[in-house]
Amino acid sequence: ETGVTQSPTHLIKTRGQQVTLRCSSQSGHNTVSWYQQALGQGPQFIFQYYREEENGRGNFPPRFSGLQFPNYSSELNVNALELDDSALYLCASSFGQGDYEQYFGPGTRLTVT
Amino acid sequence: RKEVEQDPGPFNVPEGATVAFNCTYSNSASQSFFWYRQDCRKEPKLLMSVYSSGNEDGRFTAQLNRASQYISLLIRDSKLSDSATYLCVVTPGYGGATNKLIFGTGTLLAVQP
Numbered sequence: 092e093t094g095v096t097q098s099p100t101h102l103i104k105t106r107g108q109q110v111t112l113r114c115s116s117q118s119g120h121n122t123v124s125w126y127q128q129a130l131g132q133g134p135q136f137i138f139q140y141y142r143e144e145e146n147g148r149g150n151f152p153p154r155f156s157g158l159q160f161p162n163y164s165s166e167l168n169v170n171a172l173e174l175d176d177s178a179l180y181l182c183a184s185s186f187g188q189g190d191y192e193q194y195f196g197p198g199t200r201l202t203v204t
Numbered sequence: 205r206k207e208v209e210q211d212p213g214p215f216n217v218p219e220g221a222t223v224a225f226n227c228t229y230s231n232s233a234s235q236s237f238f239w240y241r242q243d244c245r246k247e248p249k250l251l252m253s254v255y256s257s258g259n260e261d262g263r264f265t266a267q268l269n270r271a272s273q274y275i276s277l278l279i280r281d282s283k284l285s286d287s288a289t290y291l292c293v294v295t296p297g298y299g300g301a302t303n304k305l306i307f308g309t310g311t312l313l314a315v316q317p
Contacts, residue, residue, distance in 0.1 A: 133291050133307030147304055181247055195247035
């Protein structure tokens with residue numbers, strides 16, 4: 092186990108609703124990255140938080156937003172859910188920005204109906 | 205054009221076979237290279253880093269050709285437990301979140317008894 096935890100494990104929402112996903116990073120890690128993995132695809136980078144600041148963002152609309160707390164845990168918020176937001180959401184923690192080994196949590200499977 | 209391209213497979217091979225996966229990446233400035241393994245409905249896990257000099261870990265050998273922007277993974281003496289999706293991954297080395305992971309779509313390997 093990596094020590095990275097995510098909650099909830101599964102979630103079902105309807106179109107237009109809002110959702111918050113949570114991630115607890117591995118002890119000692121100050122960087123959290125979020126990824127979206129649609130069925131049959133590789134994970135796609137959403138954004139990264141380093142020491143509570145957003146440190147880079149992928150090609151996702153503003154309705155995807157995040158937060159990192161002083162204990163380095165993180166939240167991903169998605170507003171106005173669309174059917175295409177159905178995916179596995181993964182968070183990965185690492186120590187610093189130059190440490191390329193990132194440890195993934197088990198993911199949250201979101202279904203939008 | 206996708207930043208990282210892989211043959212999605214599936215590759216169906218008998219136990220004991222040797223199988224090779226290939227991957228190309230589009231950005232010549234890419235900085236670091238990896239192979240990740242992902243079991244069905246699980247999170248990706250780092251299999252190995254890839255270097256120009258090539259590197260080997262037991263039955264697994266990875267190679268990078270920067271001139272051709274090509275990455276390979278060779279698995280010898282395939283085991284049933286090798287059945288998984290193999291993801292080719294690069295980091296951009298530029299912009300924000302220089303260590304963000306850019307994934308290919310993954311290649312599915314099924315090892316048959």
